[in-house]
Amino acid sequence: MSFYTEPAFFILLIPIVGFAAYLGVSEKRIAPFGLLVSFVMLGLLFSGQAASALFLIAFLVMTLVLGQLCLSRFQNWGKDSPQALMLYRIALGLQLAPIVIYKVGVVFNPSFLGFIGISYISFKAIQVLIEIRDGLIDILSPIEHLYYLIFFPVFTSGPILRSRAFMSDIAQALPREQYLDRLYRGLGWFVLGALYTFVGSPLASWFMWFVPETLNGLPALAFCTKVLGYGLDLFFDFAGYSDMAMGLGLTLGIDVPRNFRAPFVALDIKDFWDRWHMSLSTWLRDFVFMRFSAFALSKKLFSSRNTTASIGFMINMVLMGAWHGITPDYLVYGLYHGVGLALTNWIQKNWKFYKTHRHDTWFKVCEWLVCMVFVFFGFALFGGFVVTPILGLS
Amino acid sequence: MDKSQLLERVIELVVDITGEDEVGEELDIDLFEEEILDSMAAIELLLAIEDAFGVSIAPTELEREEMNTINKIVARIAERL
Numbered sequence A: 001m002s003f004y005t006e007p008a009f010f011i012l013l014i015p016i017v018g019f020a021a022y023l024g025v026s027e028k029r030i031a032p033f034g035l036l037v038s039f040v041m042l043g044l045l046f047s048g049q050a051a052s053a054l055f056l057i058a059f060l061v062m063t064l065v066l067g068q069l070c071l072s073r074f075q076n077w078g079k080d081s082p083q084a085l086m087l088y089r090i091a092l093g094l095q096l097a098p099i100v101i102y103k104v105g106v107v108f109n110p111s112f113l114g115f116i117g118i119s120y121i122s123f124k125a126i127q128v129l130i131e132i133r134d135g136l137i138d139i140l141s142p143i144e145h146l147y148y149l150i151f152f153p154v155f156t157s158g159p160i161l162r163s164r165a166f167m168s169d170i171a172q173a174l175p176r177e178q179y180l181d182r183l184y185r186g187l188g189w190f191v192l193g194a195l196y197t198f199v200g201s202p203l204a205s206w207f208m209w210f211v212p213e214t215l216n217g218l219p220a221l222a223f224c225t226k227v228l229g230y231g232l233d234l235f236f237d238f239a240g241y242s243d244m245a246m247g248l249g250l251t252l253g254i255d256v257p258r259n260f261r262a263p264f265v266a267l268d269i270k271d272f273w274d275r276w277h278m279s280l281s282t283w284l285r286d287f288v289f290m291r292f293s294a295f296a297l298s299k300k301l302f303s304s305r306n307t308t309a310s311i312g313f314m315i316n317m318v319l320m321g322a323w324h325g326i327t328p329d330y331l332v333y334g335l336y337h338g339v340g341l342a343l344t345n346w347i348q349k350n351w352k353f354y355k356t357h358r359h360d361t362w363f364k365v366c367e368w369l370v371c372m373v374f375v376f377f378g379f380a381l382f383g384g385f386v387v388t389p390i391l392g393l394s
Numbered sequence B: 001m002d003k004s005q006l007l008e009r010v011i012e013l014v015v016d017i018t019g020e021d022e023v024g025e026e027l028d029i030d031l032f033e034e035e036i037l038d039s040m041a042a043i044e045l046l047l048a049i050e051d052a053f054g055v056s057i058a059p060t061e062l063e064r065e066e067m068n069t070i071n072k073i074v075a076r077i078a079e080r081l
Helices: A007-025 A031-045 A050-077 A082-108 A118-133 A142-150 A163-171 A176-213 A219-251 A269-273 A278-298 A305-324 A328-350 A352-357 A361-382 A387-391 B003-018 B039-053 B070-080
Strands: none
Touching: A007 A031, A007 A176, A007 A219, A031 A142, A050 A082, A050 A118, A050 A142, A082 A118, A118 A142, A118 A163, A118 A278, A142 A163, A176 A219, A219 A361, A269 A328, A269 A361, A278 A305, A278 B039, A305 A328, A305 B039, A328 A352, A328 A361, A328 A387, B003 B039, B003 B070, B039 B070
């Protein structure tokens, strides 16, 4: 059974949400039920895929062992001791290994063994390890850790939950008013997400395939409408899924972060990434960009902060592209956005004209237009409409 | 170090990093909203705070809303001194 697409999944949600709501309204803890349901749902998700299921189980065992080992050793040795640092590096390497091996493996063999959700579970596992190292997590029971990793509403495609917010949500039963607020918001988001997915996305996809065919003899216009339709389809499909996942998570008492916030009103690329796939972009910002910048600044690797920021943006976004898949399309897409962010940053810091006019309406309109052209051309790269044909790969 | 010395030192650090001289005038404006701080400047500020006060704050330790004004930054440092 796949999540958020099959009728069976939606039918199963009725008793699940019903019972969670009963627990929530009675001010009982939902977490034990949520954990049990997550096991059952993952069982259904992986039915008939024994090899992938075993891989997932091995991943979970490794992650839980590494988490407990780091917690106890860091406390004994002191987290800044050389042994602790060594253990942290080994643990981080092991935690990264499955996703890196999988992403490289599929380049050479498309049926390379992985499991659905490997990307998102890796983000969560890495995050916990880094926060243990930072001293932000000092107690974590294996059961809580496991629930965080397999929480089924966000298991396959996010949004990426923040571990400490999740732990505080499951620590105790919410007061009834607070739970009801989450339940109502959750149901609202779920309905909106379903509309996006089942109405918005097919319409955009129709636009993408049907309209260009009517534009024979106007290849440039056909390309533009196809890219426009594709970008809107991406948005409705992924934002729709994300809103359903957020809504479902809320009904189970977890404040799942928002993944999309009106991305098409963004005025510049930085603003766009604060609105598009936000749980991924903030994760990368906090755990890649900021860490890299702190390292580069403290070691004085580059002459100026502008250079440090630019290189940080490039690394961040190329990594984002590579995470989607190590293909020319995604790598160029990542590099494109890295350059876009670095350039935007440079302009905003150094261009006097920008500083004097950034609050003027006419300037904002121009900025928005430039940003949207940039964003939609990015979708064309992402969708394989540019690099693949140029390289003659298809 | 008393509160006013701490405040003065924090303002100096933020002015140094951002080049915006007027940050000391409004202690409660949202520095991210006003585009005075961004991720890069926030990292520089955390490093500068560590240098100046010996207070180490990890990048994900605080939500942005917990350190988006001069007064909040001062409060977060004071809690850890």
